[in-house]
Amino acid sequence: EDxxxxxxxxxxLQEGESSSLNCSYTVSGLRGLFWYRQDPGKGPEFLFTLYSxxxxxxxxxxxxxxxxxxxxxxxxxxxxxxxxxxxxxxxEGTYKYIFGTGTRLKVLA
Amino acid sequence: ETGVTQxxxxxxxxxxxxxxxxxxxxxxHNAMYWYKQSAKKPLELMFxxxxxxxxxxxxxxxxxxxxxxxxxxxxxxxxxxxxEDSALYLCxxxxxxxxxxxxxxxxxxxxxxTVL
Numbered sequence: 398e399d400x401x402x403x404x405x406x407x408x409x410l411q412e413g414e415s416s417s418l419n420c421s422y423t424v425s426g427l428r429g430l431f432w433y434r435q436d437p438g439k440g441p442e443f444l445f446t447l448y449s450x451x452x453x454x455x456x457x458x459x460x461x462x463x464x465x466x467x468x469x470x471x472x473x474x475x476x477x478x479x480x481x482x483x484x485x486x487x488x489e490g491t492y493k494y495i496f497g498t499g500t501r502l503k504v505l506a
Numbered sequence: 507e508t509g510v511t512q513x514x515x516x517x518x519x520x521x522x523x524x525x526x527x528x529x530x531x532x533x534x535h536n537a538m539y540w541y542k543q544s545a546k547k548p549l550e551l552m553f554x555x556x557x558x559x560x561x562x563x564x565x566x567x568x569x570x571x572x573x574x575x576x577x578x579x580x581x582x583x584x585x586x587x588x589x590e591d592s593a594l595y596l597c598x599x600x601x602x603x604x605x606x607x608x609x610x611x612x613x614x615x616x617x618x619x620t621v622l
Contacts, residue, residue, distance in 0.1 A: 401548070429608050440510075440596050440613035448608055484549075486611075491602070492537060492562050494611060496549040 403485050403497035410504050413474045418500045420485030421467040429488040430468050432461050434481045435499070441484055444470075475504045508532055510614035512597050518620045519587065527582040527617045529597030537561075537602025538580040539611065540572060543594040555580060556602045587621045594618055 401422045410416055422430070429448050433441035445454040447463040454461045458479065460471040470483055482499040489495060510531045519525050531538060540552040554562035555574040569591075571583040580597055598611040 429610075431610060433613075438594070438616070438618065440512075440615045443610055443612055446608045446610050486549075488609065491609075492539070492554045492556070494551070498546060498548050 401485055401487055401495050401497040403483075403500050405500060406498070407501040408503070410472075410475055410502070412476055412504055412506050415471070415473045415475070417472070418470040418483055418502070419467060420470070420497055422485075422487045422495075423466075424487050424489045424495065426489060427487055428490070430463055431486045431488070431494070432468070432470055433484040433486065435484055436481050444483075472502070475502075477504045477506050480504045510597055510599055510612055512595075512614035512617050514617060515615060516618045516620075518622065519584070520622050521587060521589075523587075524583070524585040526584065527595055527597075527619075529580040529582075529614055531578055531580075531597075531599040531612075531614075533599055533612060535599040535601055535612075536577055537600045538574060538577070539598040539600075540580065540582050541596040541598065543596055543616070549596065552582075584619075587619075589621050592619055592621045 404419045432444040435441045445461040450465045452463050458473050462469045480503050482501045484499045486494045486496045513528045537556045539554050541549045543549050552566045553572040558574045569586050573581040594616045596616045597614040600609050600611045
């Protein structure tokens with residue numbers, strides 16, 4: 398069964414303490430991997446799209462990487478405003494996107 | 507207005523009411539989606555429309571009825587809902603091209619639905 402698993406489920410960091418979030422997937426034909434940030438009560442906000450193993454994308458304190466079986470979202474020197482739920486999704490067909498349950502990140506000042 | 511908008515942002519309804527959720531996208535996309543988001547569960551795809559034609563319907567109860575009058579607007583009509591239908595309902599859009607490997611979905615802010 399095609400699925401996306403994110404770990405850890407929740408993460409608490411001190412401000413400035415770098416860490417990584419994991420997204421592992423098992424799909425028959427990957428057609429894109431996506432990272433989103435979601436604040437409470439709001440819709441997911443697009444962060445990155447990755448397609449090829451070895452690909453990397455960066456935006457401010459965030460860096461996303463992709464291998465054949467997983468993706469990492471690295472957060473460097475996080476700030477309290479980075480606190481949110483981070484969602485990973487893979488695209489399997491034209492309209493089929495499979496989402497993980499997310500990692501709830503809390504950054505303490 | 508830019509991106510994907512949804513109205514209302516919050517909705518409380520009784521089990522016998524009829525209401526509608528509205529979504530509008532200003533991105534020139536061809537595909538529009540309805541998702542249900544419940545606590546600690548992955549987003550559940552409900553319906554997909556491409557160029558106003560329904561292309562996916564994931565075993566959603568008939569008390570949810572979608573409508574896509576044009577490629578920019580999407581509605582979700584609700585009637586005789588159950589308390590377990592309470593959730594955040596998200597609308598998304600994408601270019602909808604199978605050949606485009608990086609076809610990204612963009613989401614609206616969601617409608618928080620509470621069924622009493």
